[in-house]
Amino acid sequence: MNRCKVDIVCLQETRWIGGNIGEEYGYKLWYFGAPSGRNGVGIIMTERLKDYVVHVERHGDRLMLVRLVIQEETINVISAYAPQSGRGAVEKTTFWDSLNELVRSCPDDQRLVLGGDLNGHIGVEAASYSGVHEGLGFGKRNDDGRMILEFATAHDLAIANSFFRKRRSQLITFQSARLETQIDYFLVRKGDFRACKDCKVLHREGCISQHRLLVLDLLVSIQVIKLVKAVKPRILWKNLMGEAAETFRSTTSTRFARETQDVSHMVVVTSRTFN
Known part of the structure; x- marks a missing residue:
């Protein structure tokens, strides 16, 4: 065979x-x-x-x-x-x-x-x-x-x-x-x-x-299944105009401020641990 x-x-x-x-x-x-x-x-x-x-x-x-x-x-x-x-x-x-x-x-x-x-x-x-x-x-x-x-x-x-x-x-x-x-x-x-x-x-x-x-x-057809990778959506900066730009600025600022606070807290905790 x-x-x-x-x-x-x-x-x-x-x-x-x-x-x-x-x-x-x-x-x-x-x-x-x-x-x-x-x-x-x-x-x-x-x-x-x-x-x-x-x-x-x-x-x-x-x-x-x-x-x-x-x-x-x-x-x-x-x-x-x-x-x-x-x-x-x-x-x-x-x-x-x-x-x-x-x-x-x-x-x-x-x-x-x-x-x-x-x-x-x-x-x-x-x-x-x-x-x-x-x-x-x-x-x-x-x-x-x-x-x-x-x-x-x-x-x-x-x-x-x-x-x-x-x-x-x-x-x-x-x-x-x-x-x-x-x-x-x-x-x-x-x-x-x-x-x-x-x-x-x-x-x-x-x-x-x-x-x-x-x-x-x-002949027996066996289809090959292609795996599609998940792609992170990209930001089209040229489309951020007027109200869309203001909404993006406000959302990003809020998220940045929140993440900065979390990082500061982590640094403090780590510092205390090592002290």
Whole structure:
């Protein structure tokens, strides 16, 4: 994270057991996994963002939400791990239903960033899914990819991977021998897509031997509050004319006389003390 200048990481298939929080070297980790040691999701934050976290939700071993409030902006980060192609229909339906409910729980006026191993191929072409798919994907679409596209359409989300023209190596998120696929995605609200500056695979950064690190550059504006120093009002002597000059003279004379008396008293007291 430090080398790649990454502030937030969405983890999937961690295979860690149970849920917990870890903090070390300035990073904070929230995670949850099944008792069997299968699946598992997590989210890691850097030191400069971890204190903005106000809410964490763990939804089984495949979904997790972390909510940040940065000044007046709320950002919901979801880490998702969809069932693989070979899993049963019931398990897949349960996952997508849970993800639907989780996204609906995030108000429309709050930012949403969904990063996940969604185990589907959206394909290189947009076809009937233009708006959520910009036509810059990879490979051929399959049924699980259609579920991703239908989910994005239902929630008015854009699949960031498909909006940036990249080299082949920057599109492939999973590689095993000769098998090269795109199964990891970042989804954001269409209205917030203008804040996305780039999305690509860092092919030299392998999370494990097969998965590649997918990075989304998202602009979040943090206003710098300037401290205003209290300035003692200055007297504009040119404005002291007529009645204003007489009032100033009278007030100043009275104050000077009072302060002179106080100083005289202090000198006397001090003198007596030393005598």
